Amino acid sequence: MQNNIVNKKVILPKHFNISSVPSVLKEIEGIFSITGKKIPGFILDTSKVEDLSMIGALLLYKIVEFTVIYECFVSATIAFHPNYKVMQFLAQYGFHDLITAFVYDKENKISKELKKLKISVNDKFIIAPKALLRDDPNSREEINKLYLPQIQTYYKNDPKAISMILLVFSEILLNFWEHAQRDSQSIIVANGNKNNIQISCADTGEGIVSTLGSKYPNKRENAQFILGKSIEKGNTSKSGTNHMGYGLWILDEITTAVKGQMYIYSQGAYYSNESGKKKTGNCGYWQGTIIYLSLPLFHSKTLEDI
Numbered sequence: 001m002q003n004n005i006v007n008k009k010v011i012l013p014k015h016f017n018i019s020s021v022p023s024v025l026k027e028i029e030g031i032f033s034i035t036g037k038k039i040p041g042f043i044l045d046t047s048k049v050e051d052l053s054m055i056g057a058l059l060l061y062k063i064v065e066f067t068v069i070y071e072c073f074v075s076a077t078i079a080f081h082p083n084y085k086v087m088q089f090l091a092q093y094g095f096h097d098l099i100t101a102f103v104y105d106k107e108n109k110i111s112k113e114l115k116k117l118k119i120s121v122n123d124k125f126i127i128a129p130k131a132l133l134r135d136d137p138n139s140r141e142e143i144n145k146l147y148l149p150q151i152q153t154y155y156k157n158d159p160k161a162i163s164m165i166l167l168v169f170s171e172i173l174l175n176f177w178e179h180a181q182r183d184s185q186s187i188i189v190a191n192g193n194k195n196n197i198q199i200s201c202a203d204t205g206e207g208i209v210s211t212l213g214s215k216y217p218n219k220r221e222n223a224q225f226i227l228g229k230s231i232e233k234g235n236t237s238k239s240g241t242n243h244m245g246y247g248l249w250i251l252d253e254i255t256t257a258v259k260g261q262m263y264i265y266s267q268g269a270y271y272s273n274e275s276g277k278k279k280t281g282n283c284g285y286w287q288g289t290i291i292y293l294s295l296p297l298f299h300s301k302t303l304e305d306i
Contacts, residue, residue, distance in 0.1 A: 006030035009043040016049050016056030018263060018292055025265060025284030028063055032204075032287040035070035042073040047081045052089035054127075054191040055200050055292050060086075061095050061187070062202045064102045066287075078103060093189065094120065094129040117187065119150045126154050126197075129189040143173070151190065155297075158194075164254060164300040165190075165197055171247040172201050172291055175208075196296050204288040208248075209267040223269035228280040230264075231271060251293065252278075253306040260295040 010027045013020040044063070052060070067073055080086060090096040098113040120127045148166060155161045169188070176186060186203040208230050209223045219225050233249040248264070252273055255262040259275040266289040272279045 006034055006039065006042075008039075008041055009045060011045040012049050012056075012060070014048050015051045015053075016060070017051065017053035018055050018261070018294075021055065021059070021263070021265065021290070021292075022270065022283045024059065025286050027284070029285035031063070031067055031072050032285060034072045036072075038071050038074040040074050042067075042076040043079055044076065045079040046086040047079045049081065049086050049089075052086055052093075054093055054189055054198055055290075057090055057093040057095050058187060058189055058200055058202050059290070060090070061099050061102075062204065064099055066204050068102050093127055093191070094118070119147060121150060121154055126151065126193070127189075127191050129187055155194075158297065158300065160300040160302060161197075161297045163302045164258075164295070164297075165199075167303055168199055168251060168254065168293060168295070171250050172199060172293075175247050175289070175291065176201055176203060192297075194297065196294065198292070198294045200290070200292040202286075202288070202290045204286075207266045207286075207288045208264070209269060223267050224280050224282055227264065227266055227269040227271050250303065250306065251291075254301055255293060255295065257301040257306060258296050258299055260293060262294075263290070263292045265290040 007027055007030060013023060016024065046060070049056075064078070067076065087096055087100075090099055094117055098117065101113045117129045119129075148169060151165060151169075152162050155165065169190075172188060176188070186201060186205075188199070188201040191198045209226045212230050213219070213226050216222075216226055216229070231248050231252050233246055251262060254260070255273045256276040260273075261275070262271075262273040264271040265283060265286050267287065268282060268285045270279075270281055270283045
């Protein structure tokens with residue numbers, strides 16, 4: 001169940017990466033119960049952060065975005081390291097200007113910054129944040145025509161890796177469009193090199209647990225059970241439609257086959273797959289869903305392989 005206790009000061013960890021996500025979720029879960037409350041005196045302290053990973057940058061953005069849009073606080077403060085180390089990391093992952101727009105609550109600039117997010121490619125590295133704007137009819141077309149082709153170009157010497165990466169992107173995007181009906185400003189981000197790619201998306205919409213929970217009325221309060229069911233092949237919240245319920249199962253199978261990592265967090269539950277070692281459990285509440293994959297590219301797998 002969601003914790004209604006709101007920490008007035010949240011200190012982000014020294015290493016804000018996939019390993020520290022559970023502790024951060026526990027710290028911030030109360031914000032989802034105070035929409036419209038305009039509570040004064042909140043401090044988001046980023047001054048201790050020395051290492052901000054891709055998933056850390058994405059979640060930091062989503063926390064700020066949610067609290068601003070839903071007016072959780074009034075006159076909230078973000079504490080930075082004296083040399084603005086966090087802002088340097090945010091710039092590295094393409095989030096600097098966007099999160100600055102939210103910090104200073106410049107509504108018109110926020111919309112412009114979301115549309116300006118673009119892929120950054122060089123010889124050794126690729127960073128690719130992209131806004132998933134449900135209310136923008138061009139958003140999906142831009143992903144297909146402008147965003148994904150650049151990833152294909154970067155991995156052009158490894159066609160099997162391209163096939164796997166595009167499949168994973170497709171399944172994550174389909175999951176977003178199915179579940180995040182109330183979240184129009186989610187971002188999918190990729191970060192990788194020739195050996196590995198990380199892909200993540202976070203939304204604050206309905207979440208997997210809520211949408212799939214309607215199938216299990218006797219288990220509605222058991223988020224861990226419902227999230228575990230979402231990974232099973234053929235399990236969909238939209239029976240009788242063309243949704244086959246294979247998406248998360250495919251992601252899970254690929255993760256196992258390439259000995260990668262997959263983490264899903266949704267509404268008080270988590271699922272993890274680390275090189276085929278799978279776990280479900282309870283965790284801090286996140287409204288909506290967080291999906292994170294880290295996939296080695298040495299022995300990429302396609303849909304035919306699984």
